[in-house]
Amino acid sequence: MGEVRLRVSTDNPGSPNIQAGLAEYPIYTTLGGTFGIDQSFNRLDVAAGGTIDRTVYANSKLTDGEVTTNDDRNFNQYGGVGRVSYDLLPGVKPFGEIEGDSRVHDLQFDRNGYQRDSSGGYVRAGTSSNSPGF
Numbered sequence: 001m002g003e004v005r006l007r008v009s010t011d012n013p014g015s016p017n018i019q020a021g022l023a024e025y026p027i028y029t030t031l032g033g034t035f036g037i038d039q040s041f042n043r044l045d046v047a048a049g050g051t052i053d054r055t056v057y058a059n060s061k062l063t064d065g066e067v068t069t070n071d072d073r074n075f076n077q078y079g080g081v082g083r084v085s086y087d088l089l090p091g092v093k094p095f096g097e098i099e100g101d102s103r104v105h106d107l108q109f110d111r112n113g114y115q116r117d118s119s120g121g122y123v124r125a126g127t128s129s130n131s132p133g134f
Contacts, residue, residue: 002035002036008028008030021062023063026061029055045085047082051078055077056074058070075106077101081098093127095127097125098122100119102118
């Protein structure tokens, strides 16, 4: 399985990353993909995938005509996810899932002196149901 994605957008008006005196919101572009495998062993399904995304911000144009860089906001994001599910009953499929990712910025410190790299993840379990009786 695979997926390629492209997103072009601007910051939200309420974002804490908005600089004072902006003439217009800076545009950013995210290009990435997800690649993985999904395998069934009778009623047991196992899936694993990896993601990689690159986000780049355009320079900011200020109301006084100045242009400032947003290079400190550019980053790569890497992640992976694994999921195991079992077809317990018709339409009832319990699962367990684990995910982790890391965000690595081009510059170690942003314009305010903060290190913005991060890592995170989650573990979750539940069940899916596609039976009309539920």
